[in-house]
Amino acid sequence: MFLNKITKLKLLPSQRRFLPCQHLAFYSIEVNNPLFDKILIANRGEIACRIIQTTKKLGIKTVAVYSEADRKALHADEAYYIGPAPSALSYLNKEKILQVAQLTGAKGIHPGYGFLSENADFAEILEKNSISFIGPPSSAIRSMGSKSKSKEIMETANVPVVPGYHGANQDPEFLKKMAKQIGYPVLIKAVLGGGGKGMRVVNDDTEFFEKLEGAKREAMKSFSDDIVLIEKYIVDPRHVEVQVFADKLGNAVYLYERDCSIQRRHQKILEESPAPHLSENTRKILGEKAVAAAKAVNYVGAGTVEFIMDSKTQEFYFMEMNTRLQVEHPVTEMVTGTDLVEWQLEVAAGNKLPLNQNEIRKNGHAFEARIYAEDPKNGFLPDTGKLVYMSTPKTSSDVRVETGVRQGDDITLNYDPMIAKLIVHGKDRHTALRLLGVSLDNFKISGLQTNIDFLRKIISIPDLADGKVETGFISKHEKTLFETNVKVPRKSIIQGAFGVYYKHILQNNNNNFAKNSKTYNPWLVKDSFRLWDVSLPNYCVTIKLEEELYKIDFLPKMYQPGHFEVNFSKSSDKSIVDTSDLIVLEIDATNSSDLEGTKIHLKAEVDKCMLTSNIVLLNDSLTIFDNSGKVGMSVIDKNSEIIESFGPKNDEGSIRAPMSSNIVQVLVKPGQDVDVGTHLVIVEAMKMEHVIKSPKKGVIQSVKFKVGDLVAQGQELVSFTQE
Incomplete structure (x- = not known):
């Protein structure tokens, strides 16, 4: 039988000797190299x-x-x-x-x-x-690693670039002149930058030099190079990037695009694929331009070509190319059904790309949410500490959780504060968004501040649901996202207080409670105590939430096991005492030294509303996870001493470190007059700089640390006399 067309035959090197020589003319032989051992x-x-x-x-x-x-x-x-x-x-x-x-x-x-x-x-x-x-060859890394050189290469490859200055002249006065010529607002960006480091937005002449100095200092620290470029800052832009892949045989493809517009501090926190409200023609052109960018530098492996897009006109400009696998690569994997790490290994071994361009399909929609240890209400300052409690959503083919930590691990100031990535996939954007919401509800962390609730707020905003995203999304919706007068439901406070009550019972009435026992069973304990007996004591718990004190009295109902009358009052209105009914249906506790606290699972009915929650008690604070989200509270001890659970606050006449950090710059000296907003100290934590400003007008008395010192959260940095 003769073959009438060329057939591709994939063979391992060891198999080639078994192919009859007379048949070689009829085959295009494609050797599949073995992967690394x-x-x-x-x-x-x-x-x-x-x-x-x-x-x-x-x-x-x-x-x-x-x-x-x-x-x-x-x-x-x-x-x-x-x-x-x-x-x-x-x-x-x-x-x-x-x-x-x-x-x-x-x-x-x-x-x-x-x-x-x-x-x-x-x-x-x-x-x-x-x-x-x-990864890619060193020549491609160098070409794309320099933002100025990469712009020149893109212009030659007919890839649109943002207007700007990318030259070698770094004289501050000259750069300021270029910024004025380009037209404000402009973006100062380190040529070797990435991840928002060495980047500043300048709105007018008056702040140019200050922003330039900050960008250069951060760039030198992060990349050992302080050369910057100046480019036009596009108002209401979208950040759209294209996943590209190339092999050593000259083949290159794109695996569609991701929208990464939801950012804080120029760093992404929510990504999705495909990008919403993008015409198929624009999508195709984006992909083709991204492939052209990769081919212009003889690229090999996984790369991401980033574009800045005008949200109104969908005009796009090359921003930079990341010559590596991206943090958000899982959303591409979800919609294309690929394993990009496997692709990297195949390409590195010298094999052909697993799929051709016409074989790559997009299916459904995917989101990725980055879970960070940070306090969104405090300028997204990173947080450090132990993951006292960590429970993640159940994973499936449509839900992925990627993390490098587990319960009990420490988040330190040495590295990026990302705890995990949550990736979801749905048949369409609305389905994926609903699944993301449910999964965030089931992502529970205690022991340090996280952005989980902040992400929940983001995806609840109608503009996000409608796909109206741009890089200024967070500042645009600042009022909603940073709402401070969020009312915590009374039933949540009651559940948390009951956790304290239960812990009190365990500690004081049951010395035989097994440390490794998950469920407490009083009937197996040979003592005089009986849970839900009439002898169960009345108990009062005082909770501090924000600046409000709540008093919760638990009164066990006689001969009704698990039934309590709850008297609820608050310090701001002592005259009103609300009465609730609490019926405890199920309660499990884990009291472990590994957790440095007690974890309680509670299923109860409050005022005829069925509730399920997890309560984590740590020293004199507690965190409750229920359908209202995560709520942190402080518990007042027997002597009514208020214990702050969210870190030390600045007292009168002193400025304290908001987090564990390194002193980068001291900007004041004793005897110096300062005004509200005067920059006092610049600290660095988790690769990001943070400016500590004066909250009052006054005179500096003393500076406690010098450049290079390591400070702990709450340590006094500067003392001053207020005017």
Whole structure:
């Protein structure tokens, strides 16, 4: 039988010798190279765990590395210590990581994102040592790593770019002149920047030099280079990016686009794919321009071409190319049914892209929400501490949770404050959005501040549901998102107070309570105590929520097990006492030293409304998770001493550190007059700078720290005499 058309035959090298020579003329032979037997992951946290997930599926052995701060972190089966907590001494230590790769016999290194993922020198070092860099060639990293050079390349490739100055002249006066010529508002951006670092928006001449200095200082610290470019800042822009992939054989494709417009501090917190309200023609042109950008630098592997788009006209301009896998790559995986880490490994092995452009389909809609340890109400300041309690949504084919931490782990100031990523997929945008809401409701963390409730507020705003997104979304809806007078339902306060009551019963009436026992059963305890007996004592719990004190009296009903009369009053209106009925149907408790507190699961009925909640008690504070969301409260002890649960506050005449951080700059000295808003100290935490400003008018008395010092949350930074 003769073949009348060319057929592609994928063969392993070991199989080629079995093909009869006379048949070679009829076949286009495509050799499928074997994947690496072992790779090293030069990263940490969530992305390291994500890569391991794929390597396990493919049967590839992995080697992990860890710093002093990550000794207890989730790792691969084989993990090696590489240095102290500061990333410059560990995850950025090229020589040490190379040594581990050589020691373990790893044939490839996956850099993840951040750290060395876009370091051209590192890629070259690996090449010289016959170790594959699972990423693009160093030449592509260099070309796209410089924002000014990449703009020139894009112009040559006929990819539209934002008007601006990308030259070498860094004289402040000259840059200011260029900014005025371009027209305010302008964006100052570090040429080697990323993740919002080294970036400032300037609205007029008066603030140019201050913003320029801040951008340069942050750029030097993050990238060891303070060269910046100036470009036109587009009002009401959208941030739309395209996932591209290229192999070593000259093939390149795009896997559609993601909208990453919902941002705070120029960093993404909510991403989706496909981008809403985008015409199919615009979508096609975006993809084609992104592929043209990749081909212009002979790109290989996974990359993301980022565009800034006018939300009204859908005109778009090249912004930058991230020469690595993105944090938000799972939304693309969800809508295209692909595993992009597997694609990276195939391409790194020299194989052809798994799919051609016409074989790539988009199915449904996906969202990704980034869960951060931060306080949105306090300028999104990062938070540090222990994950006292962490419960994530149940995962499925449409719900993914990617994290590198677990309950009991510490979130430190050394690295990015992201705790996890929540990714959902639905048949359409509205379905995916509903699933995201339910999943956020089921994402519960206690022990430190998070942005979970803030994300819930974002997706509840009608404009988000309608797909009306742009990078100024958060500031546009600031009043709704940062509403402080949010009323906590009385039933939530009652549930939390009952948790305190129950803990009191356990501690004082049942010495035989087993630490490892999940469910308390008083009937198995040989003492005089009987739960729900008439001998159960009345008990009063005082709760502080915001600035309001609530008094909750629990009065067990005689001969009605689990039934309580609850008297509820608040300090601002002592004359009114509301009475409620509480019926406890189910209650489980875990009292563990690992949790540093007590976790209580409560199912109860309050005023004929069925409620299920989780209550976490830690020292003199509690957190309740119920259908009202997450509510943190303080408990007043027997001596009525109010215990603050949300960190120290600035007292009269002093300024205290809002978080654990490093002193970057001290801007005042003793004897100096300051006004409201005067910049006092600049601190750095989790790779971001934060300016501490004076809340009052006065005279500086003393400065407690110097540049380079490490301060803990609540430590006094500056003292002053108020005018």
